Amino acid sequence: MSAQNVGEPFRPKPPRATAAVAADGCVVPGATEATCDGAPHATAPVAYDGILLLGFGGPEGQDDVIPFLRNVTAGRGIPDERLEEVAHHYRHFGGVSPINEHNRELKAALDAELASRGLDLPVYWGNRNWMPYVTDAVESAHRDGRTKLLAIATSAYSSYSSCRQYREDLADAVEATGLQESLQIDKVRQFFDHPGFVAPFVEGIRAGVAELAERGITDLANDVEILFSTHSIPNSDADRSGPPERGFGPGGAYVAQHTAVAQEIMAQLGIPSSWQLVFQSRSGPPSVPWLEPDINDAMQELPGRGRKAVLIVPLGFVSDHMEVMWDLDTEAIETAGELGLIGIRTATPSTHPAYVSGLVDLVQERLAGTPVEERPAVTDLGPWYDVCRPGCCENKRLGFQPALAGVAP
Numbered sequence: 455m456s457a458q459n460v461g462e463p464f465r466p467k468p469p470r471a472t473a474a475v476a477a478d479g480c481v482v483p484g485a486t487e488a489t490c491d492g493a494p495h496a497t498a499p500v501a502y503d504g505i506l507l508l509g510f511g512g513p514e515g516q517d518d519v520i521p522f523l524r525n526v527t528a529g530r531g532i533p534d535e536r537l538e539e540v541a542h543h544y545r546h547f548g549g550v551s552p553i554n555e556h557n558r559e560l561k562a563a564l565d566a567e568l569a570s571r572g573l574d575l576p577v578y579w580g581n582r583n584w585m586p587y588v589t590d591a592v593e594s595a596h597r598d599g600r601t602k603l604l605a606i607a608t609s610a611y612s613s614y615s616s617c618r619q620y621r622e623d624l625a626d627a628v629e630a631t632g633l634q635e636s637l638q639i640d641k642v643r644q645f646f647d648h649p650g651f652v653a654p655f656v657e658g659i660r661a662g663v664a665e666l667a668e669r670g671i672t673d674l675a676n677d678v679e680i681l682f683s684t685h686s687i688p689n690s691d692a693d694r695s696g697p698p699e700r701g702f703g704p705g706g707a708y709v710a711q712h713t714a715v716a717q718e719i720m721a722q723l724g725i726p727s728s729w730q731l732v733f734q735s736r737s738g739p740p741s742v743p744w745l746e747p748d749i750n751d752a753m754q755e756l757p758g759r760g761r762k763a764v765l766i767v768p769l770g771f772v773s774d775h776m777e778v779m780w781d782l783d784t785e786a787i788e789t790a791g792e793l794g795l796i797g798i799r800t801a802t803p804s805t806h807p808a809y810v811s812g813l814v815d816l817v818q819e820r821l822a823g824t825p826v827e828e829r830p831a832v833t834d835l836g837p838w839y840d841v842c843r844p845g846c847c848e849n850k851r852l853g854f855q856p857a858l859a860g861v862a863p
Contacts, residue, residue: 464518467525467582468589471622471629474856482841484628484858486602486638488823489841492861496640496840499823504576504600505568506591506639507561508607508620511581512544512551512775518584519544522551525583529852540737543780553775554584556804557608560773563805567814575817576600580627582619588627596633604820605641605859606813608772610651612644612707612838613687613695618847621857628858641859642816643840646711647718647833650812651803655715655767656722658800662765663725665798669763675726677762681749682716683786684770685777686733689743690850697843705745707835712769714833719767727765734786735777749782750789763796773804 474483480490488496513522522544523537544551561579568575576598580591595603605624609616621641628634645651663674671677687708696707712731720729732749753764766786768778782799790797803809819829820840829837842860849855854863 464521468626468630471625471856474625474858481861484639486640489640492841494839494841495826497823497825502602502604504578504595504603506603506605507577507579508605509557509581511584512553513549514554516549519549522584543776551776556773559805563810567810582623588623589630592627593631596636603639605639610646611711614691614847614849617644618857621859622855624858625856639858643838645816646715647831647836648812649830649832650808652832653808654803654806655719659723662798662800666763671763676760678727679756679761680727680729680765681732682767682769683732683734683749684712686736686745692745694848698845711835714835718832734781749786753789753793757793764790766799768802771802773802
């Protein structure tokens with residue numbers, strides 16, 4: 455699929471699906487034969503003939519910013535005047551979010567890795583909120599004669615916005631294109647604890663520690679705080695993340711997964727630094743509780759505890775998109791400086807070879823029907839589900855909308 459060209463006329467986001475219908479004998483809408491029975495893991499081989507790379511999307515120029523934000527906030531009735539208050543983050547960078555370019559780079563890296571393994575699987579890229587949309591990717595795959603697609607969302611964790619909403623995007627796309635009877639679509643498991651996703655963060659922290667040493671900070675136990683940062687979400691959505699029967703409690707699977715991965719990273723590093731899970735990029739009215747502490751609030755306490763430096767680890771992000779560039783590289787680093795702290799932000803996975811290789815490993819385990827006990831996972835929470843469980847990751851405001859790659863609702 456060709457990359458989106460800057461300057462292409464704006465097309466609005468497709469409408470939401472009204473239904474997601476499973477084939478006779480299946481409990482999972484739009485599924486292949488390996489997942490239609492709704493079992494948590496698919497252990498039968500599937501001859502997929504294409505990959506769907508699902509992204510969030512972002513503006514690629516000043517004129518795109520408000521239309522993009524309208525897409526992001528669709529259905530909430532937010533006037534353009536309010537959206538313009540948020541738009542300054544994008545305006546600061548010329549109206550361009552780096553996320554689309556990062557996804558072009560990731561697509562190219564996946565193409566190369568698939569080819570190196572002899573896998574003839576074209577990658578079709580589509581976004582939730584900006585061109586090319588998921589519908590564009592689905593239509594392109596159909597035009598090329600593809601019938602069995604495996605989706606990879608550019609988000610590692612379980613929550614409404616990071617998993618279920620991508621599954622809703624797939625339902626929207628097949629309904630908008632009328633391809634319900636022509637395509638079968640499955641999705642790879644959430645990969646928060648796949649070693650290919652974790653390795654770049656371990657490497658990034660080691661590089662950060664080395665940089666601190668060059669700047670005279672060597673007492674990791676007393677001088678350094680590691681802040682694992684991820685996108686804040688409403689408490690109500692966090693509590694509903696993951697299957698209800700897992701009983702994760704407050705914060706749901708979203709907080710449990712991030713915490714487990716941070717613990718594993720620290721265990722692999724074997725360094726004595728104190729660490730904590732922090733949150734960023736909250737939006738919405740103050741009356742609605744969101745996950746805390748905010749990264750900037752968390753840093754306020756560190757000088758009083760004798761800390762001299764912070765390593766900011768963007769644990770919830772796969773690439774350097776706007777929330778990383780503005781909320782971490784700009785605001786959080788400025789906060790650290792105001793508090794007299796050395797602030798270093800470590801790398802995201804981006805196109806790190808281990809990350810790209812890990813994503814293709816996820817594809818291969820579904821092509822081969824790899825048994826669950828043979829699938830890599832570095833925490834006790836995984837390997838996560840191939841087929842999302844009923845009641846997983848409900849959006850409190852919207853309820854359960856039609857979605858693929860999972861058992862209803």
